[in-house]
Amino acid sequence: MSMVDRQEWDVVVVGAGGAGLRAAIEARERGARTAVICKSLFGKAHTVMAEGGIAAAMGNANPHDNWQVHFRDTMRGGKFLNQWRMAELHAREAPDRVWELETWGALFDRTKDGRISQRNFGGHEYPRLAHVGDRTGLELIRTLQQKIVALQQEDKKETGDYESRLKVFQECTVTRVLKDGARVSGVFAYERESGRFFVLEAPAVVIATGGIGKSFKVTSNSWEYTGDGHALALLTGAELLNMEFVQFHPTGMVWPPSVKGILVTESVRGDGGVLRNSDGKRFMFDYIPDVFKEKYAESEEEGDRWYDDPDHNRRPPELLPRDEVARAINAEVKAGRGSPHGGVFLDVSTRMPAEVIRRRLPSMYHQFKELADVDITAEAMEVGPTCHYVMGGIAVDSDTAAARGVPGLYAAGEVAGGMHGSNRLGGNSLSDLLVFGRRAGLHAAQYATGSATRPRVDDAQVDSAAAEALRPFSAEGPAPSEGEIRPPENPYTLHQELQQTMNDLVGIIRRESEMEQALKKLAELRGRARRAGVEGHRQFNPGWHLALDLRNMLLVSECVARAALERTESRGGHTREDFPTMDRTWRRINLLCRLTDPTGGLAATDPVRGQITLSRETTEPIRPDLLALFEKEELVKYLAEEELCE
Numbered sequence: 001m002s003m004v005d006r007q008e009w010d011v012v013v014v015g016a017g018g019a020g021l022r023a024a025i026e027a028r029e030r031g032a033r034t035a036v037i038c039k040s041l042f043g044k045a046h047t048v049m050a051e052g053g054i055a056a057a058m059g060n061a062n063p064h065d066n067w068q069v070h071f072r073d074t075m076r077g078g079k080f081l082n083q084w085r086m087a088e089l090h091a092r093e094a095p096d097r098v099w100e101l102e103t104w105g106a107l108f109d110r111t112k113d114g115r116i117s118q119r120n121f122g123g124h125e126y127p128r129l130a131h132v133g134d135r136t137g138l139e140l141i142r143t144l145q146q147k148i149v150a151l152q153q154e155d156k157k158e159t160g161d162y163e164s165r166l167k168v169f170q171e172c173t174v175t176r177v178l179k180d181g182a183r184v185s186g187v188f189a190y191e192r193e194s195g196r197f198f199v200l201e202a203p204a205v206v207i208a209t210g211g212i213g214k215s216f217k218v219t220s221n222s223w224e225y226t227g228d229g230h231a232l233a234l235l236t237g238a239e240l241l242n243m244e245f246v247q248f249h250p251t252g253m254v255w256p257p258s259v260k261g262i263l264v265t266e267s268v269r270g271d272g273g274v275l276r277n278s279d280g281k282r283f284m285f286d287y288i289p290d291v292f293k294e295k296y297a298e299s300e301e302e303g304d305r306w307y308d309d310p311d312h313n314r315r316p317p318e319l320l321p322r323d324e325v326a327r328a329i330n331a332e333v334k335a336g337r338g339s340p341h342g343g344v345f346l347d348v349s350t351r352m353p354a355e356v357i358r359r360r361l362p363s364m365y366h367q368f369k370e371l372a373d374v375d376i377t378a379e380a381m382e383v384g385p386t387c388h389y390v391m392g393g394i395a396v397d398s399d400t401a402a403a404r405g406v407p408g409l410y411a412a413g414e415v416a417g418g419m420h421g422s423n424r425l426g427g428n429s430l431s432d433l434l435v436f437g438r439r440a441g442l443h444a445a446q447y448a449t450g451s452a453t454r455p456r457v458d459d460a461q462v463d464s465a466a467a468e469a470l471r472p473f474s475a476e477g478p479a480p481s482e483g484e485i486r487p488p489e490n491p492y493t494l495h496q497e498l499q500q501t502m503n504d505l506v507g508i509i510r511r512e513s514e515m516e517q518a519l520k521k522l523a524e525l526r527g528r529a530r531r532a533g534v535e536g537h538r539q540f541n542p543g544w545h546l547a548l549d550l551r552n553m554l555l556v557s558e559c560v561a562r563a564a565l566e567r568t569e570s571r572g573g574h575t576r577e578d579f580p581t582m583d584r585t586w587r588r589i590n591l592l593c594r595l596t597d598p599t600g601g602l603a604a605t606d607p608v609r610g611q612i613t614l615s616r617e618t619t620e621p622i623r624p625d626l627l628a629l630f631e632k633e634e635l636v637k638y639l640a641e642e643e644l645c646e
């Protein structure tokens, strides 16, 4: 019998970013005893780094905005591959979620007449992003944390214990979701500081672990984004949807090397920043795709007029969706028109007075001054694409956020798939995680408190999770030949090779032969990762933590590579050099990844075929009243022939 500590909860939320915290608040308010567990410090999640704002059609900056326009923009941005019901719920509910934040104490920037200010962002027809300078995520997380503290204070009054109904376990990593038969029974985790194992038993688990960026070399993501939630879902028997769609944000820092990939917020372009190549040309005018031609300015003059008079001019092409801008930058650099350090120039200094730049973009000003010794009020920044966000994720029910096929498992935020289709619009993540975080918390609480019997945690599963976690301490190198003794594999070396492979072979522009090469390399790395070994003990041991994260990164990377090889078209965050155009017949197809070995074991899987099985699913037809929001001429560009006939 396992000696691991156990606690009983109704709902366990894995992840304390915006999605996790919003889910936890909802679950607790619905009467479920709720535990939140997070890999890093409480409050230090990607959400806190979000700069630009929360997209919500409040109509404060332009009264023509409404949920229908937001829905249309989101579907266009995602190239119509979005789970349309999620896009609808998101557009309808985002304004309420922003209002709610305000009632919980969030202090948004204001318009002159005192309403919540909204700024422009790529792909959004009207200024729509509610923001706090360029530190919106910080305010969002601060507000949600404050709400959690308020709930804990209520609980203290009633029960004498702050943590009786809502408790945060920080710096703890979940390595397995446990099951009782088909349904979820809890999670297995370790405390990073002490290495101690523990189990949180619960009928419902909400996964809100964010992204996968750390599988790529150049990324805006921080250390904890190793695709854990995606992998946990696969290992629990759930499916991942459309994992080929990875967003490369067009503007990451390119210099100096130590900060390569760090994000340069889209607000810089939203507020008037322009992209130029080494000839000084505003090159984005050459890259407006046909599907967007009617919506974007044809000349610099028209684009510039739009900032003051958006009703009578079209927006500048610097504000095209991110996939388009990233590809354009990539093409300019490849054509030899890049900046000295392999990016292009992003200039705000000639567009706004210095004090306005410092007021509207304070983080960017300090980021460039401190990290690159560049004064953005006086000179242009150098920027290039960086792996930023994953549109693919856990396949969920649109209304309830329940992971398909695993009772008791829920997912929200970046880890959930479908909402953004093939490409996410900026600002739509913060709104997504509020809308679906709330829904996940609500439905997880209802499920957990409504279950007639609690699931039982199986000791054998706990023991095997503990053995799996301890394996790196006893790992052995490959069989020695002729007396040679080889050490175990170094997790850092494996991680670097993985990042290089994904960056070079499954990156922003993809080719069949390179992805096949990537899959072979992933198979090799998988074999070597089973022999990843570490020295020392369980007390704060980052090498050990990385050795455990490798399992997740390898699983997720294989999903991305397999799905990217299968989808023979270019759409949103998936660009195939050998299939350069969008193919309308592919609009109806979702690609689903699941674990080949349904028992969740990894060792037994075929070393060449891999661990992942891919299948196709026909997308659900878009509801007629939502289709009616678009002109027929536009639908013809996206929908397959049979859909148009229907």
Ligand code: FAD
Binding pocket: 014, 015, 016, 017, 018, 019, 020, 037, 038, 039, 040, 044, 045, 046, 047, 048, 049, 050, 051, 052, 053, 054, 055, 136, 137, 172, 173, 174, 175, 208, 209, 210, 211, 220, 221, 222, 224, 228, 229, 263, 389, 412, 413, 414, 415, 426, 427, 428, 429, 430, 431, 433
């Ligand atoms: P996160 O906020 O990423 O939180 C994930 C949580 O899961 C963390 O607490 C982490 O510790 C925890 N976790 C992970 N694995 C485990 C595990 N195994 N066990 C326990 N806990 C685990 N979006 C916008 O809409 N607007 C913006 O302006 C914007 N700017 C951005 C700027 C930057 C620099 C970055 C990186 C992203 C930005 N985004 C923006 C995207 C957006 O911030 C993220 O997509 C979003 O915050 C994800 O939220 P989340 O709640 O899903 O996960």
